Amino acid sequence: MIRVLLADDHSIVREGLRKVLEDSNEIEVIAEAADGENALDEAISKKPDVAVVDISMPGMDGLEVVTRLKTFCSEVPVLILTMHDEEQYVIRAIEAGAMGYVTKQSAPEQLVAAVKKIHSGGRYLTEKASEALALKVIRGNKSPSLTESLSMRELQVLRKLALGSTNKEIANAYNISVKTVDTYRSRILKKLSLRNNAELSRFAIQNKLVEL
Secondary structure (H helix, E strand, C coil): CEEEEEECCCHHHHHHHHHHHHCCCCEEEEEEECCHHHHHHHHHHHCCCEEEECCCCCCCCHHHHHHHHHHHCCCCCEEEEECCCCHHHHHHHHHHCCCEEEECCCCHHHHHHHHHHHHCCCCEECHHHHHHHHHHHHHCCCCCCCHHHCCHHHHHHHHHHHCCCCHHHHHHHHCCCHHHHHHHHHHHHHHHCCCCHHHHHHHHHHCCCCCC
């Protein structure tokens, strides 16, 4: 049996994912987590064969979970399962160390196939995710998009600010100082030619960087 950790902040979604995975009769969900911090703790303590992690979670997001697992528990491969199919998320997830990327709109059999592939040491990307990476390679460093100009941490801070998190809440989520968060905010506004948090939120919504 393939031992899996499920991390998603919606209990109904986790219930559905558990059923899809365990109905394959080859996968067992050994732990669940509703936020990034808990997901990291469960992965470190229970050492699942595969961690299935959503990007959008309270506090520490899925990209941060991937990054920290590479440091503290590198033997646990991560499959990102998310609503986001935008190019910037696929690229950031793979750069962070994820071994696979599947959207929640994918067919159930794709999720099962992805878990099996990653467990066997391979990578799994949906067709759209593969196309996003191919476009990134073709484009190279020429004319990067506005979102590509942001570092991973800046993208994370942008999303938190757009969702209404305070600087203190963001600092706690990523274990950084409030002053550092303010520095990131200033950089984001400058790079995107924005003036305030209202414009920042509008940009995030228009570019599908947050779920409403």
